[in-house]
Each structure stands twice: as structure tokens, then as C-alpha cells.
Amino acid sequence: RVGDLEFKVKDLSLADAGRQQIRLAEHEMPGLMSLREEYAESQPLAGARIAGSIHMTVQTAVLIETLVALGAEVRWASCNIFSTQDEAAAAVVVGKNGTPEAPAGVPVFAWKGETLEEYWWCSEQIMTWPGAEPNMILDDGGDATMLVIKGKEFEAAGGVPDTDPAWSAEEKVFHELLRASVAQSSDKYTKIADAVQGVTEETTTGVHRLYHFEEEGVLPFPAMNVNDAVTKSKFDNKYGTRHSLLDGINRGTDALIGGKKALVCGYGDVGKGCAEALAGQGARVQVTEVDPINALQAMMDGFDVVTVDQAIADADIIITATGNKDIITFENMKAMKNKAILGNIGHFDNEIDMAGLEASDDVTRINIKPQVDEFEFASTGRSIIVLSEGRLLNLGNATGHPSFVMSNSFADQVIAQIELFTKSDQYPIGVYRLPKILDEKVARLHVEALGGTLTKLAKDQAEYIGVDVEGPFKPEHYRY
């Protein structure tokens, strides 16, 4: 803490370096910058206290400063232990007008390489406002939302259940944190759940959680599914990944991709970006899928559809992108080629059985450099290279998606925050998507920024296809 400003980041002296990168990112984020202009006067987020949990990158710094420019107060944590860019975190704390000695920015609690205990401590800090509760959540993956919902549940039950041996390391840490919280206060998270007017959720996995909470009847506030805005999932998940998957593999391993056999597990939006990127480098790409529609898309795009068992022994690069668990098992890893590269780009680290790998007596771990480990199997004499301990490699080994694509996703986030904060009477508890007209607005901004010229519909053309001249141009069920 310096003065009234609480924070925990790696090193405030990195702020200058972060500020330079933020300045360049602003140029590449026309969506966010035009929202700053549009709402400079009306300040639609005045009074909003946003608890934010998204990878603390340079692009997120531009998002945070946009929320502040629109009137919000913000506290921020990263949604992954490896994804923070320390210079961006420092710059946000120092702020445009502060100095490392007298920081004047936003409370950020994030650094690259947090332990699980530190991660959940940081998540708790964004919920702990001096003299107030947060009244909005901005989430990526649903951890911040889950903290509030579970905190409320355990407060109502008068305590946290006993430790279950089946819990993962992360579940144990999460429950311990809430055990301590509930012992201190019987209504901290109940009050927060009551105060929060809405959550806006960034990613596929977090959205799955939201629908699950809604089905269980425990969702305490309305939620905006930002992921399924077209300008989010059809761009960030696909084109963002097409860029940042290679960035992560290159920075992590510098292995040549051309000619290698690559296996991509999952052919959703993220898997499509991964497969295209690897094929673009000249890799021979195979895909696994459970859904015949996605599998057929993969085949039409020129990729073989196989099972993990069929392909694993032959693959040089294996990437999981399913958002599902238990995709690559311990036995799969043991069967891999010597020095095969294994990474996950889905939200959580349970796509690969890292726990099994780390617990095995047969395996020795050799750290090559941060977020790159070799795991050697004594019984076979082979080893594999695992990126970011099975956590999303594009953020662990590189710096995530580039600014321009995040400008789409984050413009959607800002618009969703404004919707839920200013029109909460129109959104009873439930999970919503952005109105299509706003999705089209975000796309239009970026088309213009790239120098594209849109064709304008004539009135009779618009009538002929049954839309308004100004849009929306497609029905809700259109798939793009």
C-alpha cells in the first residue's frame, strides 16, 4: 500500500516499459479508444465498482484504463498464475500521472508465476473493497464469480465442507481460502452477491460455468455471456489463437513447425485457429473431435480426423483446445515420441493429466526455462516437452492474443458492463448475450480501422431481405 492505493505486483520500476507498450497497444485497439471518446462526457460507469479478473496483459491494461475513463472504480487480478505481464501490471498501478514512488493508478494484484495460494489471495483482494462491496464483476473463466457464489453458499451453511481427498490441489487451496474467510465473516460474500448487479464473462469455459450455476438456481445476479458475441468468439478464439499459439510454441521451444506432425484436440473456434496456424507453417495436421459437425468441418478444411490413441505415438506437437478434461492421459504421454511438444490452449489445466505426470515415480522433471519443462520417463528412456505446466500456453509462454483482436473482445466487455450496470432493471437474473446491433457496432469500428469500406444497403434491398438499413443484418440463429 502507498497512501490509499493497495496493490501487489512484481516491481513498480517496470512501469515505464509497460506504459510504452500500452501506448502502442492503444493505437491497435480502436474499439476501446472510440468507446472512451463516445462515453467521455456521459460517464456511464460512474458509481461502478468493478472486480476484474482477466489475464493482466498490456491489452487488459487498455481495458482497465477504458473502464476508469468511463467512470468506474476497478480492482484487478489475473485469471491465471502465469499470464501476467509484470510491466503492464506495474504501469496500471502507477497510472498515467503517477510515479513508482507515488503511484496513482488502479489496485492490481497480479504477477507472473503466482502460487495457487497467491492466485486465490489475489482473487480475494479484488472482492475486498475498503468500506464497500464491488457491484460489478468482469470475469474470464468464472473463478471470480465462483468465489462469490461458493462463498455465499458456505456462509449460508455456516462453514466449508471437510477436505475431500479427491479434490485437486487447486480445489484444496480454494476451499482453505474460503474456510478462513467464513471463519472471519459470516456474510462477506453474501453481501457481495447482493451488491453485484452483474457479471460479464469472457470465455467459453466461464460461460459453461454460468449456465451451470443458472441451472442449479444459484446464480445470484444477471450475467452477460461476452464469449458468444460474434465479435468475440469468432475472432479472439479463432484469429487470436491463430496468432498466439505459434507465438507460444516459438518462444517456448523455437522448434521448426514445418513438416512436423501436429495433433489438435478439439475443432471448435480455438481448435480451428490452432489447426490453421500449424498448417500455415507447413505442419501436417490431424484433429480429434467428438462432435461430427466439427469433425466434418475439419475434414472439409483438409485435416484428418483421428483419435488420440491413433495419432499419439506419431505426433511431434500435441495441442489441446477442447475446454474439456482428461484429453491427454498419463498413458498417452508415455506413448509420445521422444521430445514431442505438448501444450494446452484451453482455459484450464485439466485437459492434460499433469497431476498424474507429476506424481509418477517413473518420471523426472527437468526445468528448461520458465514455463518449459522436460519430463523424462525412466521406463522408456523417452522424454516430452510440456509448455506452461499444461496451462494455457499462449499466455504462459507468450503474451496472449495481440491487441487488435482483443480490441473486439474488450469493446464487447465494456459494452456489456455498461448494459448490465445502467439497465439492470431490464436484465432479471439469467445469462444473456449482447444485442446483435452492438456486436455489429464493434465489428464496424474495426472494419473502418482496417480501412475497409462497407456497402450500404438500399432501402428496397433492405426490405427485400427483411432487415433494417442500419442493421441488425442477420437473424439471431445465423452462424457466421
Ligand code: NAI
Ligand atoms: P468450443 O466449444 O467452440 O470448442 C471445443 C471443441 O472441443 C468442441 O467442438 C467440442 O466438440 C470438442 N471436444 C470436447 N470434448 C472433446 C474431446 N474429449 N475430444 C475431442 N474434442 C472434444 O470452445 P472454444 O471456444 O474453441 O474454446 C475451447 C477452450 O479454449 C475453452 O476452454 C476456452 O475457454 C478456451 N479459450 C482459450 C483462449 C486462449 O487464449 N488460450 C481464447 C479463447 C478460448
